[in-house]
Amino acid sequence: MSTPLKNATLRQLATFHALARLGSISQTAEEMHLTQPAVSLQLSILEDAAGTPLLRRSSRGVKLTEAGELLASYADRMLALWREAGEAMAAHRGLVAGTLRVGAVTTAEYLLPHMLLAFVQRHPKVQVKLRVGNRAEVSSALAVQEVDLAVMGRAPAELRAQDVAFARHPMAFVAAPAHPVMQLAAPGLADLNDGKLLVRERGSGTRQTVEQLFNQAGVDLRIGAELSSNEAIKQMCVAGFGVGFLSLHACVLELQGGLLQLVPLPGQPVEREWHVISLAGRSLPAAAAAFEAFLREHGQSLIDERSYRPGR
Numbered sequence: 345m346s347t348p349l350k351n352a353t354l355r356q357l358a359t360f361h362a363l364a365r366l367g368s369i370s371q372t373a374e375e376m377h378l379t380q381p382a383v384s385l386q387l388s389i390l391e392d393a394a395g396t397p398l399l400r401r402s403s404r405g406v407k408l409t410e411a412g413e414l415l416a417s418y419a420d421r422m423l424a425l426w427r428e429a430g431e432a433m434a435a436h437r438g439l440v441a442g443t444l445r446v447g448a449v450t451t452a453e454y455l456l457p458h459m460l461l462a463f464v465q466r467h468p469k470v471q472v473k474l475r476v477g478n479r480a481e482v483s484s485a486l487a488v489q490e491v492d493l494a495v496m497g498r499a500p501a502e503l504r505a506q507d508v509a510f511a512r513h514p515m516a517f518v519a520a521p522a523h524p525v526m527q528l529a530a531p532g533l534a535d536l537n538d539g540k541l542l543v544r545e546r547g548s549g550t551r552q553t554v555e556q557l558f559n560q561a562g563v564d565l566r567i568g569a570e571l572s573s574n575e576a577i578k579q580m581c582v583a584g585f586g587v588g589f590l591s592l593h594a595c596v597l598e599l600q601g602g603l604l605q606l607v608p609l610p611g612q613p614v615e616r617e618w619h620v621i622s623l624a625g626r627s628l629p630a631a632a633a634a635f636e637a638f639l640r641e642h643g644q645s646l647i648d649e650r651s652y653r654p655g656r
Contacts, residue, residue, distance in 0.1 A: 348393065348394050348395050348396075349393050349394055350393070351393050352389075352390055352393040352394070354423075354426065355386065356386045356387075356389060356390040356393075357390070357419050357422065357423065358376070358419075358423060359372065359376055359378070359383055359386040359387065359390075360386075360387060360390055360398065360412075360415065360416070360419060361416065361419040361420060361423055362375050362376055363383070363387065363399075363406060364408055364412070364416040364419070367405050367406055367407070368405055368406065369383050369384060369406060387399060394411065394415065396409075396411045397409050397411065397412075398411055398412035398415060399412055427442065427443075427629075428442075428627075428629045428630075430442070432629075432630055440467040440469065440470060440630055440631055440634045441467070441469035441470060441630070441631065442469075442470060442471070442629055442630055442631040443470070443471045443472075443473055443629075443631060444460075444463075444470050444471065444472050444473065444492070444493075444629075444631040444632055444635055445473045445475070445490070445491045445492045445493070445632070446460070446472070446473070446474050446475070446491055446492070446493050446494070446495065446632075446635070447474075447475045447476075447477070447481075447482040447485045447486055447490075447491035447493070447494040447495070448474065448475070448476050448482065448494070448495040448496070449476075449477070449478065449479050449482055449495070449496045449497070449548075449549065450476055450477070450478060450573060450574060451497075451549065451550065451574055451591045451593065451594055452476075452495045452496065452593075452618070453476045454574075454591070454593045454594045454596075455593045455618075455646075455647055455650070456474070456495060457474075458646060458650065459638075459639065459642075459643065459646050460472050460474065462638075462642065462646060463634075463635055463638050466638075467631070467634065470631045470634075473491075475490070475491055478545070478547070478548060478572075479496060479500075479547055479548055479549065480547060482494050482496060483496075483500040483502070483503065486500070486503065486505070486621065486622075486623065487500075487502075487503055487623075489623070489626075492622065492628055492629055492632035493620055493621065493622055493628075493632050493635065493636060494620070494621045494622075495618060495619070495620055495621070495639075496549065496618075496619060496621065497513060497549035497616055497617070497618065497619065498549070498617075498619060499619060499621045500621075503623065503624075504623065504624040504625065505621050505622065505623055505624055506621070506622055506623075506624045507619040507620065507621040507622075508619060508620050508621075508636065508639075508640055509617040509618065509619050510617075510618055510619070510620055510639040510640050510643035510644065511617065511618045511639075511643040511644040511647045512615055512616075512617060512618075512644065512647075513591060513593070513615065513616045513617055513618045514591070514592045514593075514613035514614070514615050514616075514651075515550055515553060515589065515590065515591050515592065515613055515614045515615075515616065516589070516590070516592055516606050516607070516612045516613035516614065517536060517587055517588070517589050517606070517607040517609060517612065518581055518587070518588050518589075518590055518595060518598075518599070518604045518605065518606055518607065519539070519581055519586075519587045519588070519604065519605065519607055520581060520582055520583070520584045520603065520604060520605075521602065521604075521605050522584060523539065523581075523584055523586075523587065524539060525538075525539040525587055525607055526605060526607065526608075530608070531607060531608065531609060532563075532609070533557065533558055533561050533563045533609070534563050536587050536607070537563075537564070537565070537566040539568070539586060539587045540568030540569065540585060540586030540587065541554075541565075541566065541567055541568045541569075541586060541587055541588075541589070542568055542569050542571060542577045542580055542581065542585070542586045542587065542588040542589075543567055543569075543570055543571070543577070543588075543589055544570070544571065544572070544573075544574070544577070545570055545571075545572055549616070550574075550589055550590065550591060553589070553614060553616065554589045557614065568586045568587075569585075569586065574590060574591065574594040575594075577589075577590060578590060578594060578595050578598060578604070581604055582598060582603045582604060587607060592613055592651065593647070593650075593651070596650060596651065618643070618647075620635075620636050620639050620640075620643075622636065
């Protein structure tokens with residue numbers, strides 16, 4: 345009895361993988377640059393090699409059998425590894441190529457695009473897939489290897505990860521110039537409770553920093569409103585609704601234009617660090633490894649070019 349899949353080819357596996365994603369013979373043929381009969385032939389040969397049906401055909405299209413689902417999971421990993429092998433060969437010749445898959449928390453979307461632009465200008469063969477979400481979403485994407493790198497304030501405690509700090513991350517309490525707290529001679533944290541404090545949802549980096557600041561000062565934290573995005577907090581602050589705690593990367597234009605000001609609290613801004621994070625023990629694809637090195641070398645200087653500095 346022959347070993348299943350012994351005579352299967354990478355081309356057949358790639359065709360099957362495309363069909364598993366697309367669910368359509370015609371779309372698979374278009375993506376693989378084949379005729380529909382050629383796609384059907386490739387799949388038929390692969391089924392013969394597997395020794396079991398992989399597909400169920402119906403009037404609504406093509407569905408995977410249980411065996412097909414199993415093979416699809418292996419096909420995804422095998423083809424990803426094959427792509428990595430090609431990228432490694434390119435890197436060996438001094439060419440960084442392939443797809444850079446990066447996840448970023450929502451605050452980082454204000455600084456990451458121009459870094460990616462600078463990187464791609466150096467390595468034009470690299471394609472970028474950027475996934476932006478909250479901390480939990482980005483951590484999950486890294487855990488299941490939907491992204492190769494994550495940019496956030498600190499490594500997720502639940503993952504075995506390696507992280508590298510590449511830039512400073514200033515955060516501060518901000519308000520519109522006409523907000524009552526800005527009229528106080530020496531406001532303190534307790535005064536912010538009376539000024540409708542606007543914060544992100546639980547679990548976000550800025551929310552945790554706010555909680556730490558109040559806890560360390562021994563001041564009870566009273567939240568005026570909890571919002572799900574930096575942009576919402578920023579616009580509410582500009583409108584004069586309350587005092588926000590934001591990354592200064594998120595409100596450079598508003599600070600420079602005078603729509604927002606730093607609340608004159610001692611120790612402002614609060615400084616943390618940006619980290620680039622990957623799974624421990626996993627070999628990074630060439631493009632991801634090159635971008636990690638790029639952030640370590642150039643991240644801070646690229647951020648400085650676009651940062652707000654009081655008095656500048």
